[in-house]
Amino acid sequence: MSEGPEKPAFEARLQAAEDAARPARREPGRSEAGSARRAIELAMRLGVEMVAAMVIAVGIGWGLDKLLHTTPWLMILMVPVGLAAGLRNLMRAGATDDRAPRERR
């Protein structure tokens, strides 16, 4: 490998190219279109998130009841747990808003 006079210039160009290839970590500029898209995305998600956790929790409770012959106590016990898990889903879905710089448009 020859160390010609053009080496520093080449290094600089290589650095520039690598910087360009790396995704720009722009601060979330919160463009109008981006926030609208985000709002629609959330509206589509939130209702189902809540129900899904409930379905899973009650399903687990029902299945354990069948296995352990404790109908219907575990299922009843799982209802508040499912509710809490649903709220946890909602919190997580909302929290991503200001955490990750997701939109860069």
Added chain:
Amino acid sequence: MAGPSIDALGQFTLTPGLGPVGRALGFTNSNEAMLASALIIIGLFAAGLSARALVPGRLQSLVEMLYEFVHNMCVDTIGEEGRRFFPLVFTIFSFILLGNLLGLFPYFFAFTSHIAVTLALALFVFLFSTGVGFYTHGLGFLRFFVPAGVPGWLLPLLIPIEIISYLSRPVSLSVRLFANMTAGHVMWEVFAGFMLMLTAGLGVLGAIAAIIPLGLNVALAALELLVAGLQAYVFAILTCLYLHDAVHMH
């Protein structure tokens, strides 16, 4: 009452596709639509990228925009490691997008309106992201279920909640896509059937009144186009989000 009736769910029945061969193999109209969407996306890319122009034409622009859109989504949501998962996310996104869009055309079958299909996709994403989590962090991935900064006596309560919240992911992912697609197609069918019933029941007056549901169906078509794109986007971005959790654990 005789005459036309509304059969809203008949459109989702599976029928054998591809003639006698399909009947023997159990190849249905749903599979036909899947095959069509896969072939279209491959064909689109093959045709769009064959020119390799520096200044892209229409088709090449479309293909490049699609690529960059998903690429940005991956890198922005997952982070630098997102590039590794780009092929997966892109495949899922384009498959669902084409499936949703093809389903909007008359005589085409919307395979995303079957929960068997969406649940299979969602379970794959769920198992894959869980696998990535264990592959990246080993058993340390189990700490994902232990929320940070809470007193120890709350943990027996919080860990089941976290686990159920995690297990509900494939359910919400599949039900959302399936429900949106099914609801849209059912509404179309109901309004269209209502038009036929109006004309059959009220004659000329009914035919004039049928303009209202026709207009609603036209408006609904625009909404369904939005939903088709949006649901593919939501599915893909949630895939990214789950992979982000698996890679970064927070």
